[in-house]
Amino acid sequence: MDEARGSKRGRRRGGRAARQTESRERYGWGAAVTNGALTDQALTDEALTEDEIEIGAADRAGEGKTLLIACGALAREVLAVTEANEWSHLELQCLPAKLHNQPQFIPDRVREKIVAGRRAGFDSIYVLYADCGTGGLLDKVCDEAGVERIAGPHCYSFFEGNETFAERSETEITAFYLTDFLVRQFDTLVWRGMGFDRAPELVETMFGNYEKIVYLAQTDDPALDAKAEAAAQRLGLAYEKRMTGFGDLARFMETAATRETD
Numbered sequence: 001m002d003e004a005r006g007s008k009r010g011r012r013r014g015g016r017a018a019r020q021t022e023s024r025e026r027y028g029w030g031a032a033v034t035n036g037a038l039t040d041q042a043l044t045d046e047a048l049t050e051d052e053i054e055i056g057a058a059d060r061a062g063e064g065k066t067l068l069i070a071c072g073a074l075a076r077e078v079l080a081v082t083e084a085n086e087w088s089h090l091e092l093q094c095l096p097a098k099l100h101n102q103p104q105f106i107p108d109r110v111r112e113k114i115v116a117g118r119r120a121g122f123d124s125i126y127v128l129y130a131d132c133g134t135g136g137l138l139d140k141v142c143d144e145a146g147v148e149r150i151a152g153p154h155c156y157s158f159f160e161g162n163e164t165f166a167e168r169s170e171t172e173i174t175a176f177y178l179t180d181f182l183v184r185q186f187d188t189l190v191w192r193g194m195g196f197d198r199a200p201e202l203v204e205t206m207f208g209n210y211e212k213i214v215y216l217a218q219t220d221d222p223a224l225d226a227k228a229e230a231a232a233q234r235l236g237l238a239y240e241k242r243m244t245g246f247g248d249l250a251r252f253m254e255t256a257a258t259r260e261t262d
Contacts, residue, residue: 078128159244216242
């Protein structure tokens with residue numbers, strides 16, 4: 001029995017690799033892959049096509065398959081939880097992380113993914129987006145489609161745990177939060193993204209009311225810790241690290257992976 005399961009998992013991994021190769025050849029996204037893993041820069045690229053980040057079962061549609069629609073900023077974490085639990089029936093499809101710069105477009109893009117997922121025949125669909133600045137519009141899309149999304153206002157909250165974050169945030173209004181993804185992408189999304197490389201005086205203008213950076217760490221990585229602390233120094237802020245792991249994301253994914261469908 002174990003041998004059969006192992007063989008089945010091997011075929012699925014082989015199928016996934018074949019699909020990744022096919023996608024790279026079709027869409028020219030070789031730069032998005034490093035040793036078989038998606039890079040953070042690729043996940044923030046506004047030009048990414050939706051088909052470029054589709055990772056999961058070889059036979060994506062059909063009985064027993066579950067679709068996870070996520071922000072590209074969560075791709076590494078979603079894959080880590082999926083692979084740790086050997087959930088081979090999950091399919092991950094990500095939208096570009098830079099949609100957070102224009103959150104008004106997130107609901108419609110998620111709706112498109114849900115519609116496509118229904119047509120593809122997935123048994124279940126779950127949305128791995130918090131509200132993310134959509135002002136409740138994403139909830140409206142999910143409610144209309146009968147699809148469940150992870151609870152929380154943003155990923156900082158569900159990584160730390162929504163209840164814990166809500167309690168702490170009342171006394172942390174001067175904290176600027178980073179996740180593993182944002183630490184890796186600090187230069188792209190914060191330093192250059194906010195124009196500090198061109199106009200350093202903007203740091204005081206935009207961060208003058210902040211007192212500290214709080215790094216909500218999903219992994220215990222000394223290199224990321226050092227990079228996060230360096231980011232705090234560049235912004236002239238105090239530094240604090242909290243090891244959150246995957247928080248409510250892992251719990252929500254377990255629900256999605258194990259819930260029986262009618």
